[in-house]
Amino acid sequence: MDNAEIETVIVTELTTITNGAAGITAETNIVRDLSLDSLAVMDLVMALEDHFDISIPLDRIAETETVTQLAGVVQSLQTEVEA
Amino acid sequence: MGILDKFKDLRSAYDDVKSAGSDPFSVRFDKILSPTEGIVAGKKTILLGTNNYLGLTFDKQSVETAVTALRENGTGTTGSRIANGSYGWHARLERDLAAFFGRKHAMMFTTGYQANLGIIATLAGRDDHLVIDADSHACIYDACKLTPAPVTRFKHNDPDDLRTRLRRLKNKGGNVIVVTEGIFSMLGDKAPLKEIVEVTKEFGAYLIVDEAHSMGVLGKHGRGLAEECGVEDDVDFIVGTFSKSLGAIGGFCVSNIDDFDLLKVACRPYMFTASLPSSVVASVVTSLEKVKNGELLREKLMGNARRLYDGMAAAGFSVGPDASPVVAVQLPSPEMAIAFWNALLNEGLYVNLALPPATPANMCLLRSSVSAAHSHEQIDQAIALFTKIGLAFGVIEPERIASFG
Numbered sequence: 001m002d003n004a005e006i007e008t009v010i011v012t013e014l015t016t017i018t019n020g021a022a023g024i025t026a027e028t029n030i031v032r033d034l035s036l037d038s039l040a041v042m043d044l045v046m047a048l049e050d051h052f053d054i055s056i057p058l059d060r061i062a063e064t065e066t067v068t069q070l071a072g073v074v075q076s077l078q079t080e081v082e083a
Numbered sequence: 084m085g086i087l088d089k090f091k092d093l094r095s096a097y098d099d100v101k102s103a104g105s106d107p108f109s110v111r112f113d114k115i116l117s118p119t120e121g122i123v124a125g126k127k128t129i130l131l132g133t134n135n136y137l138g139l140t141f142d143k144q145s146v147e148t149a150v151t152a153l154r155e156n157g158t159g160t161t162g163s164r165i166a167n168g169s170y171g172w173h174a175r176l177e178r179d180l181a182a183f184f185g186r187k188h189a190m191m192f193t194t195g196y197q198a199n200l201g202i203i204a205t206l207a208g209r210d211d212h213l214v215i216d217a218d219s220h221a222c223i224y225d226a227c228k229l230t231p232a233p234v235t236r237f238k239h240n241d242p243d244d245l246r247t248r249l250r251r252l253k254n255k256g257g258n259v260i261v262v263t264e265g266i267f268s269m270l271g272d273k274a275p276l277k278e279i280v281e282v283t284k285e286f287g288a289y290l291i292v293d294e295a296h297s298m299g300v301l302g303k304h305g306r307g308l309a310e311e312c313g314v315e316d317d318v319d320f321i322v323g324t325f326s327k328s329l330g331a332i333g334g335f336c337v338s339n340i341d342d343f344d345l346l347k348v349a350c351r352p353y354m355f356t357a358s359l360p361s362s363v364v365a366s367v368v369t370s371l372e373k374v375k376n377g378e379l380l381r382e383k384l385m386g387n388a389r390r391l392y393d394g395m396a397a398a399g400f401s402v403g404p405d406a407s408p409v410v411a412v413q414l415p416s417p418e419m420a421i422a423f424w425n426a427l428l429n430e431g432l433y434v435n436l437a438l439p440p441a442t443p444a445n446m447c448l449l450r451s452s453v454s455a456a457h458s459h460e461q462i463d464q465a466i467a468l469f470t471k472i473g474l475a476f477g478v479i480e481p482e483r484i485a486s487f488g
Contacts, residue, residue, distance in 0.1 A: 039440050046217070046236060055212075055251040057233030 001078065006052075006071040013047045014067070026068045048074060054081055100438075103418075104425035107436040117141060118330075118456040123433060129461050131451045132435040136300050136408050137373065137380045138456025139330035145369040152365035160358045165348065172364040179371055180335055184306055184321060188343035191335045191364075193356050195295050195324025196222040198334025200229060201352035202322055203262060203291065207232035210257035214248055216240065216264065216274070218443045220293065223262055232257075239267075239443065242278035249286040259288035265297025265308035269442050269450065271409025273297070276312040284317060291320040299328025299374040300408055305381060325363075329370045333359050384408055384455040387462055391453050394466035399479035411437070411448040412469065414478060420447035426472045432465055 007026045014024050018034055030036060036044070045056050048070075054077045064070045100107060105124075114122040118138035119130050139145060156170060164173065173191065180189040192198040203226035207213045211232045215223055218239040227234040235252070238244035245261065252259055261283050263274045276292065283290045294307035302310030307323070309315045319340060325333035336346075347353060373380070385408075392406035401413040414420040417438050424436040427449070435452070439445040451465065473479040 037440050039445075042217070042236060046238070049235070049248070049251070053251065055233075055235050055248065055255075057235060058227065059233060 001052075001075070003068070003071050003075055006074050007067055009051055010044075010048065010067050010070055010074075013044055013051070017044055017047075024067070026066065026071075028067050029065050030067065030070065031065065052078060054078055100417075100421055103421045105428055107421070107424055110428075110433065115140075118454055119458075119461060121433070123428065126431050128428070128431045128433050129457075129465060130433050131453070131457070131461075131465050132433050133454070134296070134327040134452045135330060135454045135456070136296075136328040136384055136452065137330070137370075137377060138454045139328070139370045139373055142330065142370060142373060145330065145366040145373070148369045149362040149366035153360075153362035156361035158362075159360045162357055163354060164358045165354045167358075169358070170361050170364070172361045172368065173358060176364050176368050176371075177335075179368055180337055183371060183375060184337040185315070186321075186337040187339045189335060189337045190343070190347055190350075190353065191333055191359070192353055193333060193359055195322075195326055195334035196225075197352040197356065198322050198324065198336055199223050199293055200226045201350040202320060202336045202346070203227070203260070204229035204352070205346060205350040206289070206291070206320070207260050208257070212252050212255065212257055212259045213262065214245065214252070214259060214288070215262040218267055218269070219262060220264065220268060220295070221441070223264075223293065232260075240272065240275055242275055242282050245279060246282045246285070249282065249288060253286070259286060260291060261288050262291045262293070265292060265294040265301060266407055266409060267443075268296055268409065269437055269446075269448060270403035270411050271296075271407040272403050272405045273301075273308055273407065276308050276314055276318075280312075280314045280317040289319045290317065291322060292318050293322045295322070295324045296327060296409060298323045299377065300381065300384065303378065305374045305377055325367045325370075328374060329367050331363050331367050331370065333363060333367060380455040384453065387455065387457050387459075388453045390459065390462045391451060391465065394462070395469060397484065398466060398470045398473065399483040400469065400473060408453040409450065410453065411446075411450045414447045414449065417447050419476065419478070420449060423472055423476060423478070424449055426476075427468060430468050430472070432468050434465075 011024045017040055045061055049056050052074055060073050064073055112121040112123055118135045118140050121128050121130050177189040177191055199222040207230040209231040213232050213234045215236055216239055217236040235248055237248045263279055266273055292309055297307040299305045301308050309318045320336055320338045322336050325331045388408045389406050391410045392402060395402050395412055403411050414423060435450040437448040437450050442448055
């Protein structure tokens with residue numbers, strides 16, 4: 001799956017978590033722009049784990065801010081699974 | 084920019100809470116009269132939020148043993164056990180704890196928080212994997228920050244979800260450590276431990292169970308949820324606290340694992356903090372005996388828990404899934420919860436206010452913890468006060484109150 005497809009999934013999950021916040025894009029800063037607390041971010045991670053059937057360790061998302069960066073982490077973890 | 088500016092959101096939230104009346108995060112008891120009564124702002128108040136499950140804080144024998152130990156050994160140990168030595172009482176309690184749980188090894192910590200912090204963070208090395216229940220206590224989350232191991236969460240009390248997550252870790256190498264709790268502190272619900280043990284065994288993972296709220300409370304002999312579920316042999320590490328059913332302060336871990344003694348020279352939250360004073364340890368030694376022989380206390384506790392849980396449910400309040408000594412009433416908003424909490428305190432009932440993010444699923448909770456020492460009258464009075472204020476606030480409806488009144 002390429003980065004753009006992963007981003008689309010993340011945007012969809014974020015829209016659900018925020019009860020339909022509008023204007024979420026690849027550049028959206030997940031914590032700052034959407035005012036998500038740490039628990040909401042962890043719930044997002046769980047949803048992504050289930051969608052992509054991968055394990056996303058909590059420390060791997062600590063340094064991600066935008067949707068694009070998070071998609072990058074998902075993609076690299078997918079590659080690790082396939083390797 | 085000021086050093087504390089990063090907490091400005093916290094400042095406004097804290098100010099909001101305080102502006103509604105008393106400060107729920109710094110309630111002052113002018114006097115503690117008994118395990119179930121105290122004086123707050125000059126008013127006699129029922130204590131229904133102290134985790135004093137067996138009511139042992141004023142146990143005569145425990146107090147006397149503590150006083151004797153205090154006179155004999157002084158007020159403090161003034162240092163850590165590895166650098167400044169252990170006292171006779173430390174060794175005695177570790178022996179007693181191991182015997183109580185039927186395990187080969189025990190080690191104690193200065194608080195329950197440090198026990199989880201130390202055990203989890205030390206066991207999980209760089210190549211291992213930690214898998215924790217999503218609703219774990221803050222000390223388990225803090226342990227996750229201290230360990231180099233990758234951490235994933237499984238859905239609260241969901242063994243199938245745990246299985247899915249363990250499957251994803253299957254070929255990643257290293258040991259997998261699963262962490263859950265006996266009774267969860269916020270809603271009072273129990274882990275489905277039998278099923279969690281099965282899944283953990285299926286994947287050859289280690290299991291840590293935090294029995295902080297269930298030791299002394301569950302199981303015929305008070306050994307917690309693992310005893311109640313008959314799975315003690317399959318729980319690798321039990322962590323717990325002396326600050327709830329044992330009525331003091333401190334934490335511990337027991338296990339049958341080989342080389343357990345290495346933890347005492349590897350576990351930093353054990354090594355680099357002062358040890359508990361003899362007086363505290365001596366009271367725990369005495370209280371542990373009471374817990375061991377506490378079948379009647381446990382019956383009384385569960386009777387009280389059931390009375391409160393059923394009473395709240397009958398009044399129409401939304402309570403947790405299991406009747407346990409932790410009874411949490413869910414309210415629709417933080418403002419309502421804060422106002423409700425103040426109204427209860429003004430009427431002479433002290434419970435705990437629990438707000439997001441310290442609660443599961445962002446719930447606003449008024450959390451009660453029942454004691455074996457509560458009388459039926461106190462429990463009934465608590466239900467009556469909740470009902471009165473619930474009706475006044477429109478949280479419950481008069482026609483829906485089932486049987487209480």
